[in-house]
Amino acid sequence: MTASWFESPTLTGDRVRLEPLGVAHTDALLAAADDPAIFRWTASPITDREQAQKYIAAAVDDPNRIAFAQVSIATNAVVGTTSMYQIDPVNRSLAIGYTWLSRSVQGTGINPESKLLLLRHAFDQLEAVRVEWHTDEFNEQSRAAIAKLGAQFEGLLRKHRRRADGSWRTTALFAMTDDDWPTIAPQLETRTRN
Template identity: 35%
Template sequence: MLTPVTLRGSLVSLEPMSIDHVPDLCSAGSEDRSTYGYTNVPDGADETKRYVEGALQSLEKGRALPFAVRHLETGRIVGTTRFLDLEVFSWPPPWPPGVATGPSPSDENPPTVAEIGSTWFASSVQRSGVNTECKLLMLAHAFDSWHTVRVTLKTDARNERSRSAIQRLGAAFEGVRRAHVPASDGGIRNTAYYSILAEEWPAVRTNLLARLHRA
């Protein structure tokens, strides 16, 4: 199992999510919800508790590493994000291909590939540099500490706001997976996929640092 870590920057601190974060996440999600049309953001205390419990179950199973995002200037919890879809490649590859992966991710066997997702923020900190620094901290951990070879980011194909934010990171568009999963609005979601490779990380890091400097 991967040991939960705290990732700290100048604007935010990403804390390992715990059940104690439920009230603060509930408060963060209760601000203006008009930007959450395509995003799964819990509404109210009961939904937030189930949301956190689900994230912690994924942590226990080695499938995710969830964070609560603390805004350092105010001290408030302002949202959440996580690593998910963590996979360790098996070397040499198994035969036939695709029937098995390597060991579960752990400190001794860090993820070969990862995804950053399940990200949402209170409306009061959107477009403030918070998301940019969260991505910088997480990508640095993935590429510099785990030596991950690919980080995936994905979103509802209709979510132009989210797609623009991902593209501004410098991620490459891979395509749209049709009829992928249930959508947050009750329909069936087509999912837009993006990725950053290890060799692209230095340029992405330079871009993110420049954007933070301008924020």
């Protein structure tokens, strides 16, 4: 079971396909970075090709991270990225994050469907018992989106990560467990169909 935790599957829904992120996505990822505000809360903004290359290299080189390009089914265009990280097969847990979407597809259902695909993979294929999300305590949009998925707020992690400007961020921690999943899965499936 351990090896499958670190495989990079392609996950396909009705609106979005998650495919393993790689150097071939460089130009498409840069094109998707269509608004600097997307990166307000991230430590790795993408404003040019070199930054897109560095972002992809950092994601691919991290042994505890599986990064995906989010590809719109309707247009076959890369519209953002998301990852599974802090992968821990011994304790059957992982985190979902490093997510950003092109401004052009925000609010279209791509984000919740991406999360549904990742959660199905985590809970149904990997048999995870815990999935976490981490976001800046001040990122209200992200906090609301995570809560809307059905994840529970578990607290604040002080001085947890560095921001792009070098300051320390306090991280809001959310989680979902395998006990939650049977109730949340059908709700999330209904939400992504609408």
